[in-house]
Amino acid sequence: MILVDGRPGTAVSARDRGLNYGDGLFETMRLHQGRVWLLQRHLARLRHGCGRLALPYPGDSAIEQDLAQLLASGQEEGIVRIVLTRGDAGRGYAPPPGAAGRRIVALHPLPPPGPAAMTVGICKTPLGFSTALGGLKHLGRLEQVLAAAEVAAAGWDEGLMLNDAGLVVEATRHNLFFMRDGQLLTPPVAGCGVAGVMRALILETLAQHNMPGGEAPLRYDELHEIDDMFLCNAVAGVQTIKQVEGHDFDHSHAVAALRGPLLAAGVAWLA
């Protein structure tokens, strides 16, 4: 089911600036036991992104009303996607003054469960760099589309993406954490990659529990030197890795250590 500006619908205007210019943002959230988890964090990221792009934010209550309408079906498990665009406009990049914006809120079924531990490859599609857009979950995801096509063609479960400097930044649809010298680290996402909600929650959880970790770059040629790696996003929570490019990760120490703190932080679907 899809709601367009609060009303059930399957179509949007062909003049929408999200379609024509990628002029918008999105969030992907987990529905579990009839509840949208980490909702306030997702809304906070949307508000922040709208601020950076001068995009109209419809307000928490409009989105919460949409969610209530979608969940009235009684569906208990699934994925909710929110798209905010600048709305309709004629031709031309300049945002029209007083653009009303548009919101599209959709409820999707939960995909079939993936493997307990993922086989991960290295994508050839490099991640670009954008000082203006880095970290934002904006609608222009063509690099991820090309990388996901590589993942599908190779038969991997996921693929890591490197930037032009040869640094491992993220996977096509996950952020990543790696263990090195007893520290649980994640690559920085300023200018490159998405500042994921689950990534932020894990960083906060590490700090709250005095577990050593934080942000640190990871060079491609260091991949075989790290002790563990896992993936994360707001749908999967954390995702164990079996193998990266033939290198085995069969420890899962990092994920085991995080499980209790993350459950306590509200990532209930890990249980």
Added chain:
Amino acid sequence: MILVDGRPGTAVSARDRGLNYGDGLFETMRLHQGRVWLLQRHLARLRHGCGRLALPYPGDSAIEQDLAQLLASGQEEGIVRIVLTRGDAGRGYAPPPGAAGRRIVALHPLPPPGPAAMTVGICKTPLGFSTALGGLKHLGRLEQVLAAAEVAAAGWDEGLMLNDAGLVVEATRHNLFFMRDGQLLTPPVAGCGVAGVMRALILETLAQHNMPGGEAPLRYDELHEIDDMFLCNAVAGVQTIKQVEGHDFDHSHAVAALRGPLLAAGVAWLA
């Protein structure tokens, strides 16, 4: 008037991948005296872009039939925009196997004529870098949207965009050429910027007429040392600049020298 997959319409599916992931390309073309100019060059760029993105190309004849349908109204002057997307799909970046694709072809009125010579500023929004997408006219144009908002707020006619290395690459909706040491030069667009149809035509025209020129980087701190600059795109043809950031360009020698060769090459609306 808008045609969606060949039929008059004003809406597209909310599941369109162009909307949800920026998974598509577009072209903007000039209608003049009832004819779409440089059409074969635009179609060639679309075919090339579809090849790079493994996006389904609908074929020249489908697009040409759309154009015939739009022009049956008798409109003689205007702008035609073609958007090609990968079509509908469920959630997830991976392109669905056998995606049919979608084409949206729209006829817009010609905007009111701009100034004979433009006042141009320098945008603060930097141009990102993408090895995978550089040069392509893909749907993710958020950096241009942000820069165009700067242009509007400052009251300029256009704005130059710099990359993170401090190189002037293009304007928000134009490519640019500059004159230095008797050569007519344009910044390279590999990894950054759009490889414009008019830019390519001008480069070919220079070569055919043995006029000295080609591609060369332009540093921001060299802007006051160049002798002339003009803008170009497939709608305006070439566009004279009056001033860049307070620096006067009142020569227009370069545009004058190009006028005859470009008219001969089919840029008839320059006349």
